[in-house]
Amino acid sequence: MTSPQPLRFGTAWYPEQWPEERWEADLQLMEAAHMNVVRVAEFAWSTMEPSEGHFDFTWLDHAITLAAKHHIAVVLGTPTAAPPAWLTTKYPETLRVDEDGKRAEHGNRQHFSFTSPRYRELSARIALEMAKHFGHNPNVIGWQLDNELAAPSFDPSAKQQFHLWLQHRYGTIAELNRRWATAYWSQTYDNFDEIPVHAKGENPALLLDWKRFATDTWVDYMANQINVIRPNIAPGQFITTNTMHWFQGFDHYVLHRSLDIAAWDDYYPDGHLDPVVNAVQHDLVRGFKQKNFWVMETQPGFVNWGAINTILPPGVTREMAWQAVGHGADAVLYWQWRSALNGQEEYHGTLLGADGTPVPIYAELQKTGAEFEQASKALAGTSLHASVAVLQSYDSHWAIDFQKHSQKFDYEEQFTDLYRALQPLAQNIDILSPDADLTGYKVVFAPSLNVISDATAKNLLAYVQRGGHLVLGPRSGMKNGDNALQPERQPGPLAAALGGHVAQYYALDKPVEITGPLGSGSAAIWAEELSPTAPDAKVLMTYADSAGWLAGKPAAIEHGFGKGSITYIGATLDAGLMKAAVTSSLSEAEVHPILPGLPADVELMDRSSAQGAVWIFINHGSAAQHVETHRDGTELLSGKSGQSIELPPHGVAVYQLARRP
Ligand code: GAL
DSSP states (O other): OOOOSSOEEEEEOOGGGSOHHHHHHHHHHHHHTTOOEEEEOTTOHHHHSSBTTBOOOHHHHHHHHHHHHTTOEEEEEOOTTSOOHHHHHHOGGGBOBOTTSOBOOBTBSSOBOTTOHHHHHHHHHHHHHHHHHHTTOTTEEEEEOSSSOOOOOOSHHHHHHHHHHHHHHHSSHHHHHHHHTTTGGGOOOSSGGGOOOOSSSSOHHHHHHHHHHHHHHHHHHHHHHHHHHGGGSOTTOEEEOEEOTTOOSSOHHHHGGGOSSOEEEEOOTTSOOOHHHHHHHHHHHHHHHTSOEEEEEEOSSOOSSSSSOOOOOTTHHHHHHHHHHHTTEEEEEESOSSOOSSSTTTTSOOSBOTTSSBOTHHHHHHHHHHHHHHHHHHHTTOEEOOSEEEEOOHHHHHHHHHTOSSTTOOHHHHHHHHHHHHHHHHOSOEEEOTTSOOTTOSEEEETTOOBOOHHHHHHHHHHHHTTOEEEEOTTTTOBOTTSOBOSSSTTGGGHHHHTEEEEEEEEOSSOEEEESTTOOEEEEEEEEEEEEOSTTOEEEEEEOTTSGGGTTOEEEEEEEETTEEEEEEOEEEOHHHHHHHHHHHHHHTTOOOSSOOOOTTEEEEEEEOSSOEEEEEEEOSSSOEEEEEEEEEEETTTTEEEEEEEEOTTOEEEEEESSOO
């Protein structure tokens, strides 16, 4: 199914926390802010099922009907992130156990065990009752399952299921021993029941399998609800869950297979937006389903859980909303409308104050809502199309985090450094799983593809053979799918096609200089010596003579393979060299910016459909900017037509092209 239209703008609303007489006033104020969607009920289990098996949806019926009167559609949350006290009291085995063996108590949230069979039963029951009751309500447009799936449990049922999972994966304990290399430290197991359950400090194969087990368990946890919801809802209602950008608790590509759209929660606790970091996160989430997504939660100015909960400067909450849309969001919802008068989040940013009247940021969001309304029609059915992809691998991220080798090596930072160089040159960028279909991408970057399974190797080699350009970054191809060292040197199964390999890797405590045809610069965190083996492998960068073990050795090589090429960059490049490397890869692959020559602070995002294209420009800087579009078009927020736009500091332009480029 496609994402619902029009562009949605709204908030998380908790009618169960307020007397019904208040709801009308809230909805009026939402409508006045041009809101057309609310997410409700995701923590309302104790109100919907006040005692076991007794359901009360009357209040929610009223809230949904009243919302409809104000032209506000509803996304319903299943309330399983917050089981009620009667449940955890009667069924204490449903409570989560942390890695140190401590069982959770009531009074917070996410206190359930993700493997507990009893919890599954009780979750399915409330989800089914909700689906039967609301599945054909015309004002309910979608479902959010649970809320920010996060904490695994280490209780006896989790341990038992992990053992079964391992048995299923390996068949025999001998096979597990072989692939985990358990002769090391006498880790050899005689049967699956002996295997410990840990998420740190263990054999890297166990750690990776625990993450995969957690992924499959969350998939199953979702399926438990989807299986009862899906048959009872209208086909137009979507099913999603809200995730947390880089969160590493499970493989999001796998989790999203059974969901209709991706949705995420976009927060800047310190109040300082880094537009590149935010852009990466949006593209990451768009890649979960390779289509438009929702921002299910974002801050109305500030949060309550950072070190210093600074507010975003004036205009930046609006800027963030438009950046989300630019990157493919079809909805932006604020968390939350108004704080409950008590509870853990009293200090969080809201649109209304404790007295029920607007706080200062309401006006900024009201303006944003009006703009969404203005641009909604032009953006309907549009999405992003990119000729450049960056591969993001959960296996690799996990494997590096288990054995960092340098505390300074941060997977997300490495990824973002590459993206930072790439974005002004490529503009639209897709972030994908290494197992995604890469057909049609002119160039594919894989910044730290540490784990390369046989299937991934096959996918990448086929891509290059057909004419693709693959650019690998440091630490690539060191591990196989069992998180074991590849018996070849890096990049393992790609070494032959690369016509070279990594002779040695080095964690750096001070920068090493690099020179070569692309320019000079340095690497500060990681450096690998490349060793070309094919006579036609080209050396692109070389370490300087002052670089100790690396002196005079290749830092990057490139080799033609099939109709395409593979480049391996073995060093964490500084910004200048990264830009040079990326520029060279893009020019070889004939990738050009959608609109060249933009000022450095101006980001362009291109959403298009068969009918037309809309360019969203955002000035992330604090000086005004002028942009020549070189195309006829109309800026939808001002209504001005022409070939140029003016962007004040933190300004936004939504520029509908007169013709498809
Ligand atoms: C999210 C959560 C919300 C709310 C919000 C506060 O992580 O889903 O329920 O707690 O944070 O920023």
